[in-house]
Amino acid sequence: MIKIHPNTVFINGAISPAWIANAIQSHHTQKHTGGHSIFLGQVRMDIIDNKPVEAIEYTTYTEMAIDALQLMCTELEKKYALDAIQVNHSLGIVNAGEICLFVFTSAKHRRAAVDACTELVERIKAELPVWGREIFSDQTHSWKENKN
Amino acid sequence: MIKIHPNTVFINGAISPAWIANAIQSHHTQKHTGGHSIFLGQVRMDIIDNKPVEAIEYTTYTEMAIDALQLMCTELEKKYALDAIQVNHSLGIVNAGEICLFVFTSAKHRRAAVDACTELVERIKAELPVWGREIFSDQTHSWKENKN
Amino acid sequence: MKISILAFGKIAEIAGKSQWEEIPVQDTDSLRKKLENDFPALQNMSYRIAINKQIIHCNQPIQSSCEIALLPPFSGG
Amino acid sequence: MKISILAFGKIAEIAGKSQWEEIPVQDTDSLRKKLENDFPALQNMSYRIAINKQIIHCNQPIQSSCEIALLPPFSGG
Numbered sequence: 001m002i003k004i005h006p007n008t009v010f011i012n013g014a015i016s017p018a019w020i021a022n023a024i025q026s027h028h029t030q031k032h033t034g035g036h037s038i039f040l041g042q043v044r045m046d047i048i049d050n051k052p053v054e055a056i057e058y059t060t061y062t063e064m065a066i067d068a069l070q071l072m073c074t075e076l077e078k079k080y081a082l083d084a085i086q087v088n089h090s091l092g093i094v095n096a097g098e099i100c101l102f103v104f105t106s107a108k109h110r111r112a113a114v115d116a117c118t119e120l121v122e123r124i125k126a127e128l129p130v131w132g133r134e135i136f137s138d139q140t141h142s143w144k145e146n147k148n
Numbered sequence: 149m150i151k152i153h154p155n156t157v158f159i160n161g162a163i164s165p166a167w168i169a170n171a172i173q174s175h176h177t178q179k180h181t182g183g184h185s186i187f188l189g190q191v192r193m194d195i196i197d198n199k200p201v202e203a204i205e206y207t208t209y210t211e212m213a214i215d216a217l218q219l220m221c222t223e224l225e226k227k228y229a230l231d232a233i234q235v236n237h238s239l240g241i242v243n244a245g246e247i248c249l250f251v252f253t254s255a256k257h258r259r260a261a262v263d264a265c266t267e268l269v270e271r272i273k274a275e276l277p278v279w280g281r282e283i284f285s286d287q288t289h290s291w292k293e294n295k296n
Numbered sequence: 297m298k299i300s301i302l303a304f305g306k307i308a309e310i311a312g313k314s315q316w317e318e319i320p321v322q323d324t325d326s327l328r329k330k331l332e333n334d335f336p337a338l339q340n341m342s343y344r345i346a347i348n349k350q351i352i353h354c355n356q357p358i359q360s361s362c363e364i365a366l367l368p369p370f371s372g373g
Numbered sequence: 374m375k376i377s378i379l380a381f382g383k384i385a386e387i388a389g390k391s392q393w394e395e396i397p398v399q400d401t402d403s404l405r406k407k408l409e410n411d412f413p414a415l416q417n418m419s420y421r422i423a424i425n426k427q428i429i430h431c432n433q434p435i436q437s438s439c440e441i442a443l444l445p446p447f448s449g450g
Contacts, residue, residue: 017176021169024188028165031193031245038186039262040172041373045179058372061304061365064349089372097179101373110269114187118262121373129346130372131305143306144371189450206449209381209442212426237449249450269450277423278449279382291383292448 002077002085004070006062010091014098015040019088027084027106035110036084037117041101043094051136055095056144061129072123080116082107087120089130150225150233152218154210158239162246163188167236175232175254183258184232185265189249191242199284203243204292209277220271228264230255235268237278297360299327305368310337318364325355327364343368374437382445387414395441402432404441420445 011019020040028036046053073085084106094100103121107113125146132144159167168188176184194201221233232254242248251269255261273294280292298317308314311334321327324345332338344351346365347358358364375394385391388411398404401422409415421428423442424435435441 017169017173020172021165024168025165028188028190028247029245033190033245034192035190036186036188036247038184038188039258040176040184040186041258042176042181042183044182044256059304060372061302061346061349061367064346064365067349097177097181099176099184108192110187110189114266114269121258121262125373126370128372129304129367129370131368132371133305143309143368145369146371146373207381208449209379209423209426209444212423212442215426273450274447276449277381277444277447279445280448281382291386291445293446294448294450 002073004066004073004087006066009066009069009087009089010060010062011088012092013090014094015088015090015100015102020099020102023086023088023102023104027086027104030083030106032108033083033106034108035113036104036106037110037113039101039103039117039121040099041121042099043096045096046134048134048136048142051138051140053096053134054137055093055135056100056132057093057135058089058091058100059131059133060089060091064129068127068129069124072120072127076105076116076120080105080107080112082112082116085116085120087124089124089128093135150221152214152221152235154214157214157217157235157237158208158210159236160240161238162242163236163238163248163250168247168250171234171236171250171252175234175252178231178254180256181231181254182256183261184252184254185258185261187249187251187265187269188247189269190247191244193244194282196282196284196290199286199288201244201282202285203241203283204248204280205241205283206237206239206248207279207281208237208239212277216275216277217272220268220275224253224264224268228253228255228260230260230264233264233268235272237272237276241283299358299360300363302363302365304366305371306341307338307343307366307368310335320360321358323355323357324352327358331366341368376435376437377440379440379442381443383418384415384420384443384445387412397437398435400432400434401429404435408443418445
């Protein structure tokens, strides 16, 4: 069963393509796996009140986030008979155009991997206690809110 | 509009995590993109008539495959307002546990990226003229067939 | 005995602090009333309360040993 | 004038070749009959025919300048 630990989930700053390659490398050799599904969330340069978002600063309630993620992963691992799950989320500053979320699922059949990944992303948006402070170029900010 | 070229689609042998990292790197800096969806197809060690699949050898009808992929990508790019699409498929020998398919989509909103990726994978399985010869450890083989 | 409060995101900004102690109150409705009196900006925003990392969905009694967290809408991912 | 045939996957294996020329036939039904006579294993498998890279869904006339491809079930991905 997958075990979620604080220092394997949260990453300081943006998630790099090299990090993603390492994660894929570490999971992709199980010979009974047929498909991997990956979602990458990226900080988007939204325009809010005519001001472009330059970066988002993320904070979390670590202990609660780990509990929430452990619950999600345990439920989805069982529901979809997953071979692997990995979640990484950035904390601190992530600039527009950089990656802040990495979700990875593997399963014997592609539909299980794809459906599990999609469901996990939706649950992370709704249930993970993480807050994003959108920072504009004039150093003002607003607090992001996920909508369903 | 995305242009599909034979030598940017087909790869000789397995697709490496480093290749995938490069692909992500080359697409991930568009500041209006909010999400990327990736599917990785992996050669699975299926057991057929008590014999494990050691590798699959892929061949294609190149000109027809390029036409088919160009059509799929043009349709999906428009349907989902995608910021990026990339498809790579292996030709030749890919061992069990190695990656043979890389599908990547980017969009402003995550659901468009995810839905486009899922639809593209289904269409590749159904419409791309590629054939896989499953090779067993005793050097016998069987021809794989995708089911819907 | 006081109760310990953790505040996150916009609420930490409004309160000007992310951690403090409150004098004991009977339940979460009383705590909301006290907080919205101290920090009127809370009246205009939606937020949830977690007791010992569990989000509560209706008024709950508060023991002094509880860890209370004030959670603005999530925005991860 | 002969017509050029491309065979892929299991059909290339059955035919023992992936490219050859056939004497002209009128249409794709006649071609199927000729091929299944030459290579009886084709009778027991499903395959599609493409003319100039377009899969056909019913009997079609064959011009001698056509590129005919014999396509076993796809198995990419």
